Structures are given as structure tokens and as C-alpha cells.
Amino acid sequence: MSGDLPLNINIKEPRWDQSTFVGRANHFFTVTDPRNILLTNEQLENARKIVHDYRHGVIPPGLTENELWKAKYIYDSAFHPDTGEKMILIGRMSAQVPMNMTITGCMMTFYRTTPAVVFWQWINQSFNAVVNYTNRSGDAPLTVKELGTAYVSATTGAVATALGLNALTKHVSPLIGRFVPFAAVAAANCINIPLMRQRELKVGIPVTDENGVRLGDSTNAAKQAITQVVISRILMAAPGMAIPPFIMNTLEKKAFLKRFPWMSAPIQVTLVVLVSTLACGITLSFIPCPSSMSVSSLEAELQASIQENHPELRRVYFNKGL
Numbered sequence: 001m002s003g004d005l006p007l008n009i010n011i012k013e014p015r016w017d018q019s020t021f022v023g024r025a026n027h028f029f030t031v032t033d034p035r036n037i038l039l040t041n042e043q044l045e046n047a048r049k050i051v052h053d054y055r056h057g058v059i060p061p062g063l064t065e066n067e068l069w070k071a072k073y074i075y076d077s078a079f080h081p082d083t084g085e086k087m088i089l090i091g092r093m094s095a096q097v098p099m100n101m102t103i104t105g106c107m108m109t110f111y112r113t114t115p116a117v118v119f120w121q122w123i124n125q126s127f128n129a130v131v132n133y134t135n136r137s138g139d140a141p142l143t144v145k146e147l148g149t150a151y152v153s154a155t156t157g158a159v160a161t162a163l164g165l166n167a168l169t170k171h172v173s174p175l176i177g178r179f180v181p182f183a184a185v186a187a188a189n190c191i192n193i194p195l196m197r198q199r200e201l202k203v204g205i206p207v208t209d210e211n212g213v214r215l216g217d218s219t220n221a222a223k224q225a226i227t228q229v230v231i232s233r234i235l236m237a238a239p240g241m242a243i244p245p246f247i248m249n250t251l252e253k254k255a256f257l258k259r260f261p262w263m264s265a266p267i268q269v270t271l272v273v274l275v276s277t278l279a280c281g282i283t284l285s286f287i288p289c290p291s292s293m294s295v296s297s298l299e300a301e302l303q304a305s306i307q308e309n310h311p312e313l314r315r316v317y318f319n320k321g322l
Contacts (some may be wrong), residue, residue, distance in 0.1 A: 005059050011051060011072045012212060024285035028093075032284070036077040036094035044086070047074035080134075081319055082206065090127065091134025093284075096236075099127060101276050104241060105269030107181040117162050120181075125158040125188055126151075132196035135321045150195040158188030182241035186234045193230050197321070200226065207298070207316040215316060216302045224293055225320035232284055239279040244271040291320040 015030075016023035050060065050071040077094050080087055090099055103124050110116035129151045162184035194201065204217030205225060248268055251257050257264055292315045295306050306313055 005063055005065060005068065007054075007057055007059070009054075009065065009068065011054060011068065015069050015072075018289065021285055024289070025282060027289075028282075028284040030073050031077055032093045032096055033077070034094055034097045036074065037089060037092065037098070039074060039078070044074065044078045047071040048079060051075045087134045088130055091130045093135065096131070097273070097276050100237075101269060101273040103127060104181070104237070104276070105265065105272045107185075107241075109265045109268050114163065114166070117166055117180075118159055121159045121162040121184060121188070122155055124185065125155040125192055128158075128188070128192050129154055129196055132193050146199060147196075150198060154188070154192035154195045157191040158184065161187040161191075179242070179245060182237060182245075185237050185241065189230050189233045189237075193233065194226055197222075197226055205318055207302075207318045209310065209313060210315075210317060212317075215306055215310070215313075218298050218302055218316075218318070220298055221291075221293060221316070221318045224297075225291060225318060228291060228320050232286065235283040235286065236279055239275045239283075241272075243275050244268055247271060289320060290317045292317045 014023070014027040016026040018024055018027065047070075050063065050068065053060065054063075054068060077092060078086055089095060103120065107120045107124060110120060133147065162180065165180045165183050165187075200222040201219060204219040205222045206214050207216060207218045207221050208214050248264070248271070251267065252264065257267075294315055295303055295313055298306070298316065306316070
């Protein structure tokens, strides 16, 4: 059954040209749109049905191209690109802005005491662990033991980093102290992401040709993917955690916040919201997705297999995760 819509629209790829920064920005602003977390299960399942039917040559009567792309992006926002499973709600990229604005605002407001640092770093790294697992690359699942070990190691490392940095900055200016949460988050990302995605480093992630045909699994691609995600996550956190401290440091010297100190937290969260809303989509756009690497950078065995079966191939592609 088919309608007026052509069957040659490639909805496996983003709607916009991913070779340009503007194209990637349009794509990621759509993927990270916070309104997607308000969609019901019925709306998500309807989007999945439209996407799956279209891929099999079935077009619902009256479906327009814009409706098809809308369904594709709803589908992408809630279902894992490699496994097809529905992702945990708070782990979806569309939950990044509302979740991060709350946690980041609290980390940057309550950073002066050890209990507050421990609590909010634990909350943040627990959230990050969920996000990192939800947005992993590949279809090789972590065992419960591996998942538990990764979570405990990542959160412990993050809390220890924050406490260590806090201790080092007790005798410096208050402005420097305000950057402790960002430094801790940056350091913790370097711990949390590789640990939560350790299985990819052991068994590799799928690599494909430019048409999406799977060629094998590569640990070298996994290393590049995880490195790129660590960098993009630090860049994502930087604006929301680096700009507000300068503003808050100035505001807290003014009479208004001295008279109403309870306004500090809502003002800080508001600043984080404004900055993070723009930062999330923009920073994800710096690194092309899907990522690619030359065949010569792959493991020797996989190189040999590709050269034997696809001698003309020079680059392979992979989902780096988000």
C-alpha cells in the first residue's frame, strides 16, 4: 500500500546535511528538543510504526513529508539507533536541558560544604551514568555486574575529584571556587563515560560503509567514539558552568542578593537554563555524526577482511553515541 509520498526519502539519515555545522545544529536542536519528553507512549509508538512501515514500503494514506520527518525525529529521540529499544526517559538527549539545568544550578549554588558537594556530585554522576548507558554505541549489552562496577567506580571517582578540588580551592578567591563544579564534572566525564561504555572497548562497536552495511566490530572505532563523546560532553557543560559563575560573583556583591540571599539559587538556575538551552545543540554539532575513520586505522584483522571484500573502501562509519 502506498500513497502520494515517494519511497526514496532516506530517513535513516538526518534531514539536514551533516557535512555542515548548520545542518548538524538543526539536527541536534531537533533531537534535544525538551518537548519530546512530554510525548506519550502512544505518540512514540505511532511514530515508530510510521518509521518502520515507511522503511518497508508502507505509507499511511495522507502522510506528508513533514509528518514523516517529524515521526522520524520523535522515533530517534526515544529509541536507541543500534538496538531499537525504547530509552530510559531521563537518559534521552531531550531530557538533557531540564535535567542538567536543575542539577547544574544546584551544584553551582551548594558547593561550599562537603555534604552538599558529595550529594550533588553523586546525583550528577548517577544521572550521567544513566545518560552514558542509554546513549552508548553498539548493541552489546553490559552485564548487571559490569554495570554495577562501572556505576560505583564512576560515581566514587567523581565525588573524590570534587572533594579534592574543593580542598585545594579553600584558600583562593570565591570566583575560583565557583569553578570547582565544572572542573569536577570535566574530570568525572573522563572517568564516567569510559567506565559506563567499557564493554565497547572490549568487544568493539559496529562499523559500516556509507550505505549503512555492517562490516564488523572495531575496538579502535570505540576508542575514537568515546573520546569524541567525552570532549563533546565537556564542551556541553562548559557554557552553563563557566559563564554563570562570573555573573553570580558580581550579583552577590550587590545589595539585592545581600537582602534576598534566597534568590541566589533560582537566579543561578535561570542563567543555566538560558545558556544550556543553546549550548546543548550547538556543542553536539561540533563533531560530525555518524563519525568516521580511515580503514587503515582499524584493527589488522578487520582491515584485511574489508580489503578482501571491499577493496575500494577507504573510510568506515559508526555511531559514536551522544
